[in-house]
Amino acid sequence: MADGRVPGERRRRRPTKTGVLLSQEAIVDCALRLVGQHGPDALSVRRLGTALGCDPSALYRYFHNTDDLLLAVADRIIGEAMAGFEPDTMDWLDGLRDMARRIHRGYREHPRVAALAAYRVTRRPHEFRAVDAGIGLLRRAGFPDAEAVRHYAAFVDTVLGHAALDAAHLALPPDRRAADDAAWAAAYADASPEEHPQLAAVRAHLPLMAGSSFDRALDLLLSALAGAACPEGRKTG
Amino acid sequence: MADGRVPGERRRRRPTKTGVLLSQEAIVDCALRLVGQHGPDALSVRRLGTALGCDPSALYRYFHNTDDLLLAVADRIIGEAMAGFEPDTMDWLDGLRDMARRIHRGYREHPRVAALAAYRVTRRPHEFRAVDAGIGLLRRAGFPDAEAVRHYAAFVDTVLGHAALDAAHLALPPDRRAADDAAWAAAYADASPEEHPQLAAVRAHLPLMAGSSFDRALDLLLSALAGAACPEGRKTG
DNA sequence: AAGTTGCGTCAATGGTGTTGACATAAGGCG
């Protein structure tokens, strides 16, 4: 039975049949590499086992189940995304923008993991630091404490929502993703003008719907926050 | 092989072994009921077959595959959420707000489907109508066509992202959901003031993080859209 | 050098989507 023990604990390092030494670190590494190389469907216990050169069931010595493994991978992603984040060196709006882009990019680079884990609340050190930094930026903007918390919640949920959306889209099997994207230029362009006059009017621009809207949405959100922080419309530092 | 034919087409209505008459409608009904009662894992071809009283493979006469079925279920949710939506009777901002709340509520009422389908393009009738209405509202606001499409994408993705987030939270097992909510008043309140000074400063307000931030985020988004539509800040009708 | 026991391996269970062959009844047509 898996213990899910802390990584630092000393283990009996017994090599597998093919001579590989297993560890939580090595498994998470391999999982990330596997997903990056062979696509989202590669993340199964069996494939992971063969990629590692061990029996699939050996993984259960290190993680309770696949969900446990997934969260470990997600934690690695968060850590990498926020590494080097220095909010104190910039304007609060730029800080929020940088933070949003880091989270979004981190999840985008590992869509399969993000699609399954972006909704989770980790309550772990990396998340603590991120929340602390985000709320600090909003307080620096001049919001009173309660408003800073409320605005941070709206901000981070919007970012996470977009990240989850884009990641889930990227995690689709290629044919389905292509079909979803193509729908805007095909199915929607063929909509009957009588039933859908607005679609017909903007038909030429509908392919714009296929890409991610994150940047646009982030700009809108930040402009709203800027307006709320300084109702007269002047920029603040 | 499944044809995915249009629902209106006449079919040979051949009853199953247990006397049930199959149809896309009946299958979608049963799928929604099944997921609502027994969770997202209940949505498998085999369970659906037994619930309907037919062989699992019979479903492939009505849907190409499970993804096709999922999109049909999602479109049904959109249809129910948008039923009775009358954008022409209101201000464009109020129209967008009503639409956002409808979509958010619709997915919230079926959290387990939402987690699976919120990021998909159903390319089916109900979605067509919703997109048509949303783009119409933004054109009415005065945005040129390309901008209307871009802003609609940002708007609807933000709404869908929040819907997916809140739905996933609701779909958690009750104990885990309670634990996640309590974390803001417990684990985060106990954060060390040295390492997380911002958290310590706003500790009294951290429980605000537990609820949904959708309403606040929607207000921010709409205020940004209003500003973009009319840079002088005057409201428009 | 001996004894524990951690942990990798094997085999098996019960789940999943999907497909192709087959049988049967529904409905058009003479």
Added chain:
DNA sequence: CGCCTTATGTCAACACCATTGACGCAACTT
């Protein structure tokens, strides 16, 4: 009314999937 086509429900099978319990080797402790 009865034949014929064919739509469609059923069956069996394939190739995956996660997970578990028994087993035995070898790595560390003493």
